[in-house]
Amino acid sequence: MARGRNNNRTSHGDGGGAIHSANMAINKENDFKEGVKKLQNRATMTAELLTEGGEIETFLMEADPDNAEGFLLAQRNRLKAIAEGNAKQWDEIENFVQAVKDVRGDVQRQNQSGAAAGGEGEAAAAGADDPPDYERSIQEAVEKVRLSKESNPNHVPLEEHEMVMSLREKLGEKVKKRARNDDDDDLEIVNNVGSDDVHALKCPITGMFFEDPVRNKVCGHTYDRKGLNQLFSTRKTKCPIPGCSNNTLSLGQVEVDDEMKLKVRRHKTREEAAKKKRDLDETMDDDEEGGGYTVLE
Incomplete structure (x- = not known):
């Protein structure tokens, strides 16, 4: 029993399995984002059809002028809500991957420190009855990454995320994009894509x-x-x-x-x-x- 417990501690103490799992999660970042891309592409294609002044709006306004405006408004708001959801999920994926990278870096530094001290994982594990709680470490790292982003002066709020702004453009809305230069001045760009050039x-x-x-x-x-x-x-x-x-x-x-x-x-x-x-x-x-x-x- 003691031998099995020591082996378990060693496997957790050296962090090898944790680093391997972290690398797998980091390498799957594009796979995580692919589903979001597909949802956003579908929303964008639908927004193209529901653009202001488009043939669908014209047809509905002629066929049912009393209800068309409310129906179109509801559908456009649904599309914008979907875009905001996609933007939020995109940010959460990036926050998660960054958090995993941070935790992986901590584990690697601990291993290097242990190896330099000559005790490696065994010494650290000897005083611990439970293996490291990497799940909790990642959760805490995710929150740290999120707070760091939100405290950045150049942080873009969800409603101004590129996905949301792009979809609003496809709907034919006039949107204001803010680009910050080194002096933190705002440059306002107004786009109106209600009709194609x-x-x-x-x-x-x-x-x-x-x-x-x-x-x-x-x-x-x-x-x-x-x-x-x-x-x-x-x-x-x-x-x-x-x-x-x-x-x-x-x-x-x-x-x-x-x-x-x-x-x-x-x-x-x-x-x-x-x-x-x-x-x-x-x-x-x-x-x-x-x-x-x-x-x-």
């Missing part, structure tokens, strides 16, 4: 509306895949956007731009609806002109 919906290479848009993960620019292939056929490997410093353009840098696809589809749908309305108005005008009596003098 037609020029931004066209490939910078072909000049045509995007059909198969791909986004460059390095510099953030979007091209149509057909236009990109045309560029490569000329053996050019520089991003075609003026002023871009990306001189190593390749297919490995791009990914499908679903957001741009939605923007182009929304624009074309809006244009088609506007054309149908103009055609209908012209038809009604022609009927009114031809349906009256002609008075001969």
Whole structure:
């Protein structure tokens, strides 16, 4: 019994298992965040559909003007609440991972101190009946990280988190972004994306509306895949956007731009609806002109 107890103490005392578990948790940070990203992407796509002045709002206002406004407001508020929840979860993941790193660092320093003293984990374990409570240590470290962030003058409140602000932009709201410089001055940027810039919906290479848009993960620019292939056929490997410093353009840098696809589809749908309305108005005008009596003098 005594031998088994000593072995147990040694395994906990050297902290090897704790460090291994900490490394596993830290390495899974991107996996933890992936679920949040998926939820946020769905909310953003829905926000695109419910944007102010969009076709859904127009349709609902025409079909049920008494209830449409309240319904739209409720759905938009739900989306903003989802974005705030995603932002909170994102911050909690980062706080947790940082706390695990801090606790891992403490364990490593304790091991190094023990090894330098010649006793390593055995001496520390000899006076302890229970193994270290790493769960409690992490909880305390998480709280410490959170308080440190909130006390930072540059701390961004939840309602101004990038996820929340981005979704509000997709809804067509005017948002104010504050960027702090070294003098801690606020720079106010007002964006209104209630309607898409037609020029931004066209490939910078072909000049045509995007059909198969791909986004460059390095510099953030979007091209149509057909236009990109045309560029490569000329053996050019520089991003075609003026002023871009990306001189190593390749297919490995791009990914499908679903957001741009939605923007182009929304624009074309809006244009088609506007054309149908103009055609209908012209038809009604022609009927009114031809349906009256002609008075001969």
